[in-house]
Amino acid sequence: MAVNPYTSTLVSSSLSSTPYNKTIPTISIKTIKPSRKASINCAALQSSPILHFPHTINSDHHESHHHLQWNLFQRAAATALDMFESALITSEAEHPFPKTSDPRVQISGNFAPVPEQNVKHNLPVRGSIPDCINGVYVRNGANPLFEPVSGHHLFDGDGMVHAVSIAGNSVSYSCKLTETHRLIQERELGRPIFPKAIGELHGHSGVARLALFYARSLFGLVDHSKGMGVANAGLIYFNNRLLAMSEDDLPYQIRITPASDIETVGRYDFSEQLMSTMIAHPKLDPVTGEMFALSYDVVQKPYLKYFKFSKEGEKSPDVEIPLNVPTMIHDFAITENFVVVPDQQVVFKLQEMMKGGSPVIYDKDKISRFGILPKNAATSTDMIWVESPETFCFHLWNAWEEPETNEVVVIGSCMTPPDSIFNECDENLKSVLSEIRINLNTRTSTKRSILQESDHINLEAGMVNRDKLGRKTRFAYLAIAEPWPKVSGFAKVDLITGETKKFFYGGERYGGEPFFLPSSPNSESEDDGYILAFVHDEKTWKSELQIINAVSMVVEASVKLPSRVPYGFHGTFINSKDLAEQAQRSQACSFWTEAQLVSAVFRSFQLLKNNYCDPLLYSFSESGILFI
Numbered sequence: 318m319a320v321n322p323y324t325s326t327l328v329s330s331s332l333s334s335t336p337y338n339k340t341i342p343t344i345s346i347k348t349i350k351p352s353r354k355a356s357i358n359c360a361a362l363q364s365s366p367i368l369h370f371p372h373t374i375n376s377d378h379h380e381s382h383h384h385l386q387w388n389l390f391q392r393a394a395a396t397a398l399d400m401f402e403s404a405l406i407t408s409e410a411e412h413p414f415p416k417t418s419d420p421r422v423q424i425s426g427n428f429a430p431v432p433e434q435n436v437k438h439n440l441p442v443r444g445s446i447p448d449c450i451n452g453v454y455v456r457n458g459a460n461p462l463f464e465p466v467s468g469h470h471l472f473d474g475d476g477m478v479h480a481v482s483i484a485g486n487s488v489s490y491s492c493k494l495t496e497t498h499r500l501i502q503e504r505e506l507g508r509p510i511f512p513k514a515i516g517e518l519h520g521h522s523g524v525a526r527l528a529l530f531y532a533r534s535l536f537g538l539v540d541h542s543k544g545m546g547v548a549n550a551g552l553i554y555f556n557n558r559l560l561a562m563s564e565d566d567l568p569y570q571i572r573i574t575p576a577s578d579i580e581t582v583g584r585y586d587f588s589e590q591l592m593s594t595m596i597a598h599p600k601l602d603p604v605t606g607e608m609f610a611l612s613y614d615v616v617q618k619p620y621l622k623y624f625k626f627s628k629e630g631e632k633s634p635d636v637e638i639p640l641n642v643p644t645m646i647h648d649f650a651i652t653e654n655f656v657v658v659p660d661q662q663v664v665f666k667l668q669e670m671m672k673g674g675s676p677v678i679y680d681k682d683k684i685s686r687f688g689i690l691p692k693n694a695a696t697s698t699d700m701i702w703v704e705s706p707e708t709f710c711f712h713l714w715n716a717w718e719e720p721e722t723n724e725v726v727v728i729g730s731c732m733t734p735p736d737s738i739f740n741e742c743d744e745n746l747k748s749v750l751s752e753i754r755i756n757l758n759t760r761t762s763t764k765r766s767i768l769q770e771s772d773h774i775n776l777e778a779g780m781v782n783r784d785k786l787g788r789k790t791r792f793a794y795l796a797i798a799e800p801w802p803k804v805s806g807f808a809k810v811d812l813i814t815g816e817t818k819k820f821f822y823g824g825e826r827y828g829g830e831p832f833f834l835p836s837s838p839n840s841e842s843e844d845d846g847y848i849l850a851f852v853h854d855e856k857t858w859k860s861e862l863q864i865i866n867a868v869s870m871v872v873e874a875s876v877k878l879p880s881r882v883p884y885g886f887h888g889t890f891i892n893s894k895d896l897a898e899q900a901q902r903s904q905a906c907s908f909w910t911e912a913q914l915v916s917a918v919f920r921s922f923q924l925l926k927n928n929y930c931d932p933l934l935y936s937f938s939e940s941g942i943l944f945i
C-alpha cells in the first residue's frame with residue numbers, strides 16, 4: 318500500500334508547506350440539501366493550493382434513468398431518505414472532521430482523483446527502455462468518482478487502474494476506473510450513496526449512515542447484493558486473470574486489451590468457489606504457482622479464514638482460524654512450507670461507534686503475535702502462535718525458513734502508533750523496517766530494526782524480488798516515506814547488513830510503491846532487474862514513469878505521461894506472453910440473497926429501536942464492508 322496521508326502532523330505539514338498554486342480550482346463538498354458548502358471554512362479551502370476535484374470526472378446524470386424506473390412508492394421513500402440524509406449532513410457539519418476523514422486533507426494535492434484517460438500511444442521516452450521490459454505495468458489506486466458529501470478517507474476512493482504498456486521504446490498509457498457494482502450504481506444515480514468504510518463509519522453519524530443505506534436497500538433504491546467493494550488496493554495476475562482487489566469484497570477481473578486499453582470483466586468468484594471477501598495481498602508462490610489468501614470478518618465468527626488456490630485456480634476448503642476478537646489483517650506472508658499470519662493490536666470494536674468513536678481501535682492490552690500454519694493444513698490445529706509484543710506491520714515484505722535454528726524470519730515495516738492510518742493522533746507516525754525471528758522450538762520471537770537507529774527513515778510500500786518470495790532474500794526495495802505521507806524516493810536495503818542505497822526523485826518529485834521487475838526469472842543475481850515507479854512533479858504538475866536499474870541505481874529511461882497520475886497503492890507487471898493469454902470472460906456472481914438483505918435490514922431497524930449497534934453491524938459485516 319502506498320503511504321497514507323493520515324497522521325495529523327504530516328498532513329498539516331503537507332498542507333502548510335505547499336506553495337499556493339493559482340491555477341488549480343478549490344475543492345467543494347457536494348451536498349444534497351441543505352448545503353454543507355456554507356458550513357465549510359472556505360478560506361481554509363482556498364488557502365490550500367492543491368485541493369481540487371476536477372469536475373470532468375463527475376457524472377451529470379443526476380436525473381438518471383434509475384430514478385425513472387422507480388415506482389411512486391420508491392420515489393416517495395427516496396425523497397424521505399434524501400431528507401434524512403440532508404439532516405444528517407447538517408448534523409455532521411456541526412463538528413469538524415478528524416484529518417483521517419476530512420476530504421480536504423485526504424484527497425488533497427496529488428492524492429486528488431483524475432478523469433479516466435483513453436489510450437495514448439507513442440509517448441515520449443528519454444533514455445532507452447531495456448529489452449526485457451516487455452508487457453504492461455499496472456498500478457491500482459483510490460480515485461473517487463464523486464466529490465464526497467461527508468467524511469472521506471483516501472482508502473475509500475473508487476479503484477482506478479493505471480497501465481503503461483511497453484514494447485521496446487514504444488509506450489502507451491491509459492487509466493480507467495474499475496467498474497465495481499458500487500461504482501456502476503453510483504454513476505447511474507449521479508452521486509455517492511454507498512457507505513464509506515473508513516471516512517464515514519464512525520460515531521453516531523456512522524450508525525445513521527448505515528441505517529440510511531439499508532433503508533435505501535429495503536426500498537430497492539440501491540442494490541448491494543453483488544458486493545460493495547472499491548477494488549482499489551492490490552493487483553495480481555493469477556491463472557490468466559488480472560485481479561483488482563480490496564479486502565472489502567471479492568476481486569474484480571480486469572483485462573488489458575490488445576489496444577492497451579483497460580476494461581473491467583466483472584466481479585470474480587473463481588467459478589463460484591469464493592463466497593467471502595479476500596484480502597488485497599494474496600501471495601503467489603513462485604515455485605508452485607499456488608496462490609494463498611486470507612479473508613477476515615469484523616463481526617461474525619470465524620473472524621479469520623485461510624485458503625489457497627492451485628495453479629489452475631482450484632480453491633481449497635476454508636481453514637477457520639480462531640481469533641478472540643475481530644482483527645485487521647491487511648497483509649500476511651508465506652515461506653516455502655508455511656503461511657505467516659499476523660494477529661496484531663488493531664482490532665474492531667464496533668460498539669465504539671455507539672460511543673461516538675471509531676470502530677478501529679488500538680488495543681494496548683492485546684499482545685501481538687504471529688501464527689505459523691503449514692500451507693497445506695486442512696484445519697488450524699497445527700498452527701503455532703508466537704507472541705511478538707508491540708508489533709504492528711501493515712505490510713509484510715517477505716518471510717522464509719531457517720532450518721538450522723528452526724526459525725521463521727519475517728521482514729516487515731513496523732508502524733507506530735499502530736492505528737495512525739485510521740485515527741487522528743498527535744504522535745508522529747514511524748515506520749521501521751524490521752526483522753522478526755520466530756523460533757518454532759522455543760515459541761519465542763525477537764525483533765530488530767534492520768537499519769541503525771541513527772539511519773532511521775520511514776520505509777513503507779515496496780517488495781522483494783517476487784521470484785524469490787517465501788525464500789531468503791537479501792534485498793528489499795521500499796518507498797522512502799519522507800516527508801510522510803509523501804514518497805521522495807526508494808531505498809534498496811540489504812536485509813542482512815542493513816546497508817541502504819537510496820534513490821531520490823529529486824526536486825519536488827514524489828512517487829509511491831517502487832515496483833521491482835526482475836530481468837529474467839533465471840537471473841543468478843537477486844537484484845538483476847529494474848525499479849518501475851510513477852513519479853509526479855508537484856512543481857510542474859507533470860507525471861512520468863521512471864525505470865531505474867536496481868544494480869547501478871541509475872535511471873535507464875523515463876516516460877512522459879500524458880496526464881497526472883495520483884499517488885496510489887500497489888502494482889504488478891504482466892509480460893507480453895501472459896497478456897496474450899488473458900482469460901476473456903468471468904462468471905457472474907452474487908453475494909447476498911434477498912432473504913439475507915431483508916434479514917439484515919430488519920436487524921438494522923431493531924438496532925435503532927434498541928439503541929444498540931451489534932445487530933446493525935452484524936448485517937454490515939455480512940454485506941462485505943470491511944477495510945481496504
Ligand SMILES: [Fe+2]
Pocket residue numbers: 318319550597598647712887
Ligand atoms: Fe496494502
